[in-house]
Every structure is written in C-alpha cells, then in structure tokens.
Amino acid sequence: MRYGLPRSPSPSPERQHTRSSSTFGVQSDSESDPDGPYTDSDTESSVSSLSSDSFCYDSESEVPPPPPRPKREFRSPAERRHAEETVAAIRLRTRYHDPYEEWEKQTRKDAFHTARKEQSQTRTETFEQHTLRRSQELQHLGAVHAQQVAEVQKHLADIQMRQQEGIRRLTEMWKEQDKKQRDRIEAIIKLEEDKLRAKLEAERKAREEEEARRRAEEKLRKDEEEKKRVEEEQRRKQKEAEEEDKRQEEERERQRQDRLKAEEEGRNQVGMTFAEEDWVHARETLKNLKAGPMKTVKGNPQLKRNWNELRRRITPKVGQLTNDPESIREISTFLFHVVHPSPPLPSDVYFALLSSLSKAILLQAETEVTAEKRSAIPLAQVAALLLGKLEGFADIFFAKLVQRCGGWPIPSVIPSTDSDGSAWSNENDRTKAMGYRTSDGQKESLSEYVMRVSGIMRVYFLILVAPVRQPLDKMFQxxxxxxxxxxxxxxxxxxxxxxxxxxxxxxxxxxxxxxxxxxxxxxxxxxxxxxxxxxxxxxxxxxxxxxxxxxxxxxxxxxxxxxxxxxxxx
The missing domain is CATH 1.10.220 (Annexin V; domain 1)
Incomplete structure (x- = not known):
C-alpha cells in the first residue's frame, strides 16, 4: 500500500515567481510573439496532443503513414541565438540544486519509512491478535469438542450398558429356560432311574432279606447256645461276687457297728453325728414340715390368709437390711415380733412362718451375696439373733438350707435312696434334693449352681463364727x-x-x-x-x-x- 502527501506550496518567492512567469526560464506562449517561428517544442506539443488523441488500430497495416514534416523555414541569427540561449537556460535549470525539493523528497522518504514501520507494527499486532483470537477459538472449539466427545461417549456407554443389560436379561432368561428344560428332562430321567433303582433295590432287598433271615436263624441258634453258656457263667460269677460282696459288706458293717459302739458314748457326750444322719434328719424335718404345718395352713383359708399377710411383712423387711448395727437390731426385733407376737400364733402358722423366714433369708443370700460378699454379714447376724430366740427355728432353717444347697451344708453326697430308704421316684427328685434349680425340665448350669451355693454357704459360715450371747443349736456352733x-x-x-x-x-x-x-x-x-x-x-x-x-x-x-x-x- 502506498501513501501520498499533498504537495505544499513552495515558500521560495523566487520559485513562485519563476513558476508563474516562465517554465524553466522560458517565456510563456502568452508573452511570445504570436507570429514567431514555430519551434520544436510546438512540434512536440502537437505530436503529444495528437498522441493523446489517437486511438488503437487492429493491425499495423491500418496505421496511416506519418504526415510529412513541414519544411522548416530558415531562421535568422537572432532566432538561432534565442534558441541557443533557451537551451542553455534549460540545461542550467536541470543542473540547479533546489533545497526545498530535497527537503520535500526527504520528507516523503521519512513519511514512507514511518508509514511502513507503523504498517509493519500494525500488521504484527493484527497478526498477534488474530493468532490469539485463533488460539482462543481453537481452545474453545477443543473444549466444546471434548464436551461433545464426552457426551457422545456417555451416550454410547449408556447405549452399551442398556445393550449389555438386555443381553444379560436375555442370557438369564435363556439360562432359566434352559435350566427348566434341563431340570424337566433330568426329573424325567431321575424318575425313570428311581423306578428302575427301586425295582432293583426291591429285588436286592428280597435277596438280602432271604440271606439275612437264613444267617439270622443260624446266628440265633448259635447265639442262644452262646447266651446260655454266658448266662450260666455270669450267674455263677455273679453269685460268687454277691457272696463275696455280702461277706465284705457284713464284715464292714460289723466293723462299723463295733466302731460305732465303741465311739457311741463319746459321740453322745459331745453331740457328734454322722453326715448321713444329719442329712436324714434335715430331709425328714423338711418332709414333716411340708406334710404337717404347711399342708394344714394351705388347706385352711383362714390360716392361709393369716400366714400370707404375715409372710408379706417378712420378705420386704429382709430386703431392706443393711450392714449397720442399728438396722440389724431393728429388723431382727421386727421379724421376731412378726413370727412371735403376743398372743402367740397357732403352732401350724408359727412353723409355716419359720419356713417363710428361712426362705426369705436364703433367697436374699442367693441374690445379693453372689454380687457383693459383704452383704452376707448382716444376713448372718440377723439369722444368728433369730436362731437364739425363736424355738424350732434352727431345725427348720437347717432343713431349708439343705433344700436349697443339697448336701453341701453337711457336707454329704446325696445317696441313691431317699431318707426313708425308698428309691427316688425319678431322677428329677434326686436332682432337686441335690439343690439344683430346674426350669422346663432343664437344671441350672454348673456356674450358676456354684455361685448360688457359695453365696448361701457364706451366710452359714458367718453364722458359725458369729458372736452370740447364748449358745445356738449344735448345727450352728x-x-x-x-x-x-x-x-x-x-x-x-x-x-x-x-x-x-x-x-x-x-x-x-x-x-x-x-x-x-x-x-x-x-x-x-x-x-x-x-x-x-x-x-x-x-x-x-x-x-x-x-x-x-x-x-x-x-x-x-x-x-x-x-x-x-x-x-x-x-
């Protein structure tokens, strides 16, 4: 692109004068003589005007020949001198150095350089802007393209998942149908096989039963012979063993009776008994209590109502017991007056209340002593105080103690027969006699039994070592x-x-x-x-x-x- 500058008017007066008066120092046509000779410049101007007004021909043959040059007239010396001066002036003019023109030329050149620099800078900035805009557009197009690709991929993934789900459902449906068909076929095959197998099995069993029957008959015959021989041998050995056991038992019983007779006087003096005798005494006391006073009280509505009223006063009071001397003395006095009021209760109600009092103390020991050992101390002190004041309470309390703990208060192993020598009616009765609790025919676990018995026995041992004002029954000394x-x-x-x-x-x-x-x-x-x-x-x-x-x-x-x-x- 080219940039042009308007040409400013020349500041030089001489130039302005020269340009207005004459061109290149030659007088203008207006100043020349109109009748002057015709010069070469006029000829050139005419040719130039002709050339400017000419037009193009289709070929060179159509171009007319140039007009003949007019014959120049002979010039005079003055005219020749004037022409020579004119040419000399023109030459002088062409060799003249004009500063304005140089300045104007340099100005154009500087303007051109400035314009080219600005153009280059503008083109560079425009190119950078176009490049930045292009990169931004490319980034935007890339983001849009990536988003579109992600959407397309997601759509394709959804289509693929739906396709896979459809394939899976079809596969499962096909497998289920195939399984049903296979199961149906296998069921039919199995049914036929079972029929055949049952038939073969029946035939085999028939053969085996026949063979077994034959072997059984033969074995039965041999077993009967062997059994007879073994029974005879066992009867002989059993008879010999029974005779030996009887002889040894008689010998042991004789020695025991001799020892008992020798120790009878001393044991009677100190009040000692055997463990079996203590268990029989406690067991018989418990039986007599249930068959006598308890049965009478429960069978009489009036006595039962009186007994229940007093029993309901005993149980909560035992639960309020604390390890405090005042509390122990107060509760002991309260329990004594409940069981032994004035006037006294009927004997059956009195013994039934002694049983209820014993049960309340032992139940409290089962529940509290297993959790806290020190809670056995006030229970033992209350029991010791009541044992020294209430008549018949020692035998009933010990009987209830044996009922709750089995033979451990004595200590003794529960025999295979009851206290009267009769066999136990069932195993459950012997289990109860051993002190086990039962629920729905199942006895309590060993750990529960151990903790419960140890809690009750701790109260019993505390009674044995408790300081009392008067001697207690021999079972509590x-x-x-x-x-x-x-x-x-x-x-x-x-x-x-x-x-x-x-x-x-x-x-x-x-x-x-x-x-x-x-x-x-x-x-x-x-x-x-x-x-x-x-x-x-x-x-x-x-x-x-x-x-x-x-x-x-x-x-x-x-x-x-x-x-x-x-x-x-x-």
Missing part, C-alpha cells in the same frame, strides 16, 4: 466349722467337684483366721493337707475342684487364701 472341713477332706467324691473348691474358699475367707487362733497347729496341719490337695492332688492324683473352668478358678483362690492365712500374724 463353731465346732461345726472343724467338723465341716474334717468331713469334706475325708470324701474324695466331694473334693473333686467345683462346688467344693468354691465353698472351701468361702469358709476360709470367713473363718480361716479365727479357726487358726482356736485350733492352732491342728488347723495348720489341716490347711497343709488342703494346700497339697489344691496343688499336687489327693485320692489318686485328683486335684481339688476337678478340671472344669469353675473348679480351676476356685482352686487358685483356695491356694491364695491359705497363703494369706499362713502369712497373717498370730
């Missing part, structure tokens, strides 16, 4: 503590149970230190024997408590309790 350990240490069947270990631990925890101060070295020897049974084992290597988890835990507590007693200062 301190010598029973020594007799208890002597009996349980002499029966390996008791020591092999988890209950024995837990009960022994409760006894040692309650009265171990007091027994040491009472019986001294004899008690230490008994503890040594008990410690050996807890560590090494007794009676054929059997350890105290057996191998149950409850027995192992109780055995370890017994060891720790014996060590505590032996390390305590005397």
């Amino acid at each position: 301190l010598p029973r503590f020594w007799a208890y350990f002597a009996r349980i240490m002499g029966d390996a069947r008791l020591l092999d149970t988890a209950v024995a270990a837990e009960v022994i631990h409760a006894a040692l925890d309650v009265g171990g230190l007091e027994a040491r101060s009472v019986w001294g070295q004899q008690w230490v020897k008994l503890l040594e024997l008990l410690y050996e049974g807890a560590t090494k084992g007794i009676g054929g290597g059997k350890t105290l408590g057996g191998q149950s988890p409850e027995g192992k835990a109780a055995r370890m507590r017994v060891q720790l309790e014996i060590e505590r007693i032996m390390q305590a200062p005397t």
Whole structure:
C-alpha cells in the first residue's frame, strides 16, 4: 500500500515567481510573439496532443503513414541565438540544486519509512491478535469438542450398558429356560432311574432279606447256645461276687457297728453325728414340715390368709437390711415380733412362718451375696439373733438350707435312696434334693449352681463364727466349722467337684483366721493337707475342684487364701 502527501506550496518567492512567469526560464506562449517561428517544442506539443488523441488500430497495416514534416523555414541569427540561449537556460535549470525539493523528497522518504514501520507494527499486532483470537477459538472449539466427545461417549456407554443389560436379561432368561428344560428332562430321567433303582433295590432287598433271615436263624441258634453258656457263667460269677460282696459288706458293717459302739458314748457326750444322719434328719424335718404345718395352713383359708399377710411383712423387711448395727437390731426385733407376737400364733402358722423366714433369708443370700460378699454379714447376724430366740427355728432353717444347697451344708453326697430308704421316684427328685434349680425340665448350669451355693454357704459360715450371747443349736456352733472341713477332706467324691473348691474358699475367707487362733497347729496341719490337695492332688492324683473352668478358678483362690492365712500374724 502506498501513501501520498499533498504537495505544499513552495515558500521560495523566487520559485513562485519563476513558476508563474516562465517554465524553466522560458517565456510563456502568452508573452511570445504570436507570429514567431514555430519551434520544436510546438512540434512536440502537437505530436503529444495528437498522441493523446489517437486511438488503437487492429493491425499495423491500418496505421496511416506519418504526415510529412513541414519544411522548416530558415531562421535568422537572432532566432538561432534565442534558441541557443533557451537551451542553455534549460540545461542550467536541470543542473540547479533546489533545497526545498530535497527537503520535500526527504520528507516523503521519512513519511514512507514511518508509514511502513507503523504498517509493519500494525500488521504484527493484527497478526498477534488474530493468532490469539485463533488460539482462543481453537481452545474453545477443543473444549466444546471434548464436551461433545464426552457426551457422545456417555451416550454410547449408556447405549452399551442398556445393550449389555438386555443381553444379560436375555442370557438369564435363556439360562432359566434352559435350566427348566434341563431340570424337566433330568426329573424325567431321575424318575425313570428311581423306578428302575427301586425295582432293583426291591429285588436286592428280597435277596438280602432271604440271606439275612437264613444267617439270622443260624446266628440265633448259635447265639442262644452262646447266651446260655454266658448266662450260666455270669450267674455263677455273679453269685460268687454277691457272696463275696455280702461277706465284705457284713464284715464292714460289723466293723462299723463295733466302731460305732465303741465311739457311741463319746459321740453322745459331745453331740457328734454322722453326715448321713444329719442329712436324714434335715430331709425328714423338711418332709414333716411340708406334710404337717404347711399342708394344714394351705388347706385352711383362714390360716392361709393369716400366714400370707404375715409372710408379706417378712420378705420386704429382709430386703431392706443393711450392714449397720442399728438396722440389724431393728429388723431382727421386727421379724421376731412378726413370727412371735403376743398372743402367740397357732403352732401350724408359727412353723409355716419359720419356713417363710428361712426362705426369705436364703433367697436374699442367693441374690445379693453372689454380687457383693459383704452383704452376707448382716444376713448372718440377723439369722444368728433369730436362731437364739425363736424355738424350732434352727431345725427348720437347717432343713431349708439343705433344700436349697443339697448336701453341701453337711457336707454329704446325696445317696441313691431317699431318707426313708425308698428309691427316688425319678431322677428329677434326686436332682432337686441335690439343690439344683430346674426350669422346663432343664437344671441350672454348673456356674450358676456354684455361685448360688457359695453365696448361701457364706451366710452359714458367718453364722458359725458369729458372736452370740447364748449358745445356738449344735448345727450352728463353731465346732461345726472343724467338723465341716474334717468331713469334706475325708470324701474324695466331694473334693473333686467345683462346688467344693468354691465353698472351701468361702469358709476360709470367713473363718480361716479365727479357726487358726482356736485350733492352732491342728488347723495348720489341716490347711497343709488342703494346700497339697489344691496343688499336687489327693485320692489318686485328683486335684481339688476337678478340671472344669469353675473348679480351676476356685482352686487358685483356695491356694491364695491359705497363703494369706499362713502369712497373717498370730
């Protein structure tokens, strides 16, 4: 692109004058003589005008020949001189250096360079803007394209998922139909196979039954012969064994009777009895209580109403007991006046209330002592106070104690026959006699039985060592503590149970230190024997408590309790 600048008027007066008067120093046609000679310039002007007015021909042959040059007239010396001066002036003019023209030329050149620079800069900026705009457009187009590609891909993925879901449903439908058809075919095949197999099996069983019947008849004949021979041999051996057992039993009974006769006077003087005798006495007391006063009271509406009213006053009062001397004295007095009011109650109601009082104390021991051992202390003190004041309460309380704990208060193994020598009517009766609770024909677990019995026995041992103002019944005196350990240490069947270990631990925890101060070295020897049974084992290597988890835990507590007693200062 070219840029033009307007030509400014010349500041030179001389130039302006020259341009106005004459061109290149020659006078204008207006100043010349109109009748002057015809010059070459006029000829050139004429030719130029002719050339400007000419037109184009189709070929050179159509171009007319140039007009003949007019014959120039002969010039005079003055004319020739004038022409020469004119030519000299023109030459001089062409060699003249005009500063304005140079300035104007340089100005045009600078303007041209400036215009080219600005044009280049503008083109560069425009190109950069176009490039930036193009890159932005490309980025935008790329983002739009990526978005469109993502949408297309998502759409394709949805189509593919729907296609796969359709294929999956069709496949599952086909598999289900194929499975149904296969199952139907297999069922038909199996049915036919079962029919054939049943037929073959029936035939085989018939053959086997025939063969078995034949072998059975033969074996039966041989077994009968062998059975007769074995029965004869067993009868002979059994008869010999029974005779031997009878002889040994008679010998043991004779020795026992001799020993009992020899010790009868001494045992009567100190009031000692055998464990079996204590269990029979407690069992018979319980039976007489149920068959006598309890049956009478429950059968008489008036007595039963009176009994229930007083019984409902006993149970909550026992539950309010705390380990406080004032509370123990107040509740003991209240219970005494309930059971032994003035005027006194009928004998049947009195003994029924003694049974209810015993049951309330023992139930409270089962529920509270298993959770907190110290709660056994006020229960034992209240029981000890009432045992010394209420007539007949000792026998009933001990009978209820044996009912709730089995033979452990004695201690003794429950025999295979009842107290009257008759066989137990069923195993459930013997289970109840052993102190187990039953629910829906199922007896309680060993852990529950151990915790319940140990809680009740802790109350019993606290009664044995409780300080009282007057002697209690022989079953609740301190010598029973020594007799208890002597009996349980002499029966390996008791020591092999988890209950024995837990009960022994409760006894040692309650009265171990007091027994040491009472019986001294004899008690230490008994503890040594008990410690050996807890560590090494007794009676054929059997350890105290057996191998149950409850027995192992109780055995370890017994060891720790014996060590505590032996390390305590005397």
